[in-house]
Amino acid sequence: MFEDGAKCAECHSTDAGPNGEPALLTDFTYDNIGVPANPENPWYQQDAFNPDGRDWIDPGLGGFLATDLVYAPYAPAQIGKQKVPTLRNVDARHSPVTAKSYMHNGFFKTLEGVVRFYNTRDVWPRCAPDLRTEAQALANKCWPAPEVAQNVNTDELGNLELTPADEAALVAYLKTLTDE
Ligand code: HEC
Numbered sequence: 001m002f003e004d005g006a007k008c009a010e011c012h013s014t015d016a017g018p019n020g021e022p023a024l025l026t027d028f029t030y031d032n033i034g035v036p037a038n039p040e041n042p043w044y045q046q047d048a049f050n051p052d053g054r055d056w057i058d059p060g061l062g063g064f065l066a067t068d069l070v071y072a073p074y075a076p077a078q079i080g081k082q083k084v085p086t087l088r089n090v091d092a093r094h095s096p097v098t099a100k101s102y103m104h105n106g107f108f109k110t111l112e113g114v115v116r117f118y119n120t121r122d123v124w125p126r127c128a129p130d131l132r133t134e135a136q137a138l139a140n141k142c143w144p145a146p147e148v149a150q151n152v153n154t155d156e157l158g159n160l161e162l163t164p165a166d167e168a169a170l171v172a173y174l175k176t177l178t179d180e
Helices: 060-065 111-120 134-140 164-177
Strands: none
Touching: 111 134, 111 164
C-alpha cells in the first residue's frame, strides 16, 4: 500500500540510501502538497517579527531562492514547496499522551488526519471560512484552502480512492517506524 496503492514511496522513498543505509523515507525533493494554514501557529501573533500577522504565508523553497540573484528566476515554480521529511520516528513521543503535530506548520495533529488528507484532499469540498483546524475539517468532511495555492501537486495525491481499512493500514505502518 505504501509503495504502490497510495504512492507514498514516490516521495518517502523505501529504497536503500546512497551508502546502503536502510530506507531514509525521503527522496530529498520538495513539494507543495497543499497543507492548509495552521490557525494555531503562534507565529501569527508575533507582531515584532511578523508584521503580516495572519496574512503571512510560508513561501517554502521559493522564498529562499528569491533571496539569491542567481536563483531568483527559479523561485516562482518553487513557491510553497517544502522538503519531503523522513518518516522515521514519525509517531515517536515522550509518553503515550505527548501531543504531536505534523507538516511544516503543524496543521495536522494525528496521522489519521494526514492519511485522510492524502486520500481526500481533492474529493472533500472546501471548508467554510470558520472551519480551520484539522479537527473541524475531519468532523465536517471538508478541507480548508492550502496555505500556498501555487504549485500544489495534484499528480500523486489528493484522490487516492483508499477505503477506511486501507487508511488504517497505512497509519498502522507509519506507527512501526518508531525506533526502540
Ligand atoms: C508528492 C510527494 C509526496 C507523496 C506522494 C507523499 N508525501 Fe508525505 N510529505 C511530502 C511533503 C513535501 C511533506 C511535507 C509537507 C509540508 O510540510 O507542508 C510530507 C509530509 C508527510 C508527513 C508529516 C511528517 C512530519 O514529520 O511532519 C507524513 C506523516 C507523511 N508525509 C506521510 C505520507 C503518506 C502516508 C503518504 C502516502 C499516502 C505520503 N506521505 C505521500 C511529500 C509527499
